Amino acid sequence: MNAEKSTGSALAWFKSSYSTGSGGECIEVAVGPRVVRVRDSKDVARRGLAVDAEAWTAFVGFAAQ
Incomplete structure (x- = not known):
């Protein structure tokens, strides 16, 4: 996934x-x-x-298939 960083928040948000x-x-x-x-x-x-980081990793791995 390519990402672009979004500003305006304390968190570093990324959008496709x-x-x-x-x-x-x-x-x-x-x-x-x-x-x-x-x-x-x-x-x-x-x-x-x-979402728990481990659950997110599992989701991304599944979605990438």
Whole structure:
């Protein structure tokens, strides 16, 4: 996945470079040592998800297949 860093937050959020400004569906991800946070890139004020880092690694591995 290619990523672009998003600013304006204490966390370092990354959004897929495949996301366009034309309203496509995309998520942003902020990786921490124990928790990965996931949010809607179109509604960053809305509360996102917090996922255990091991579970996120398993999900990404599954999605990459």
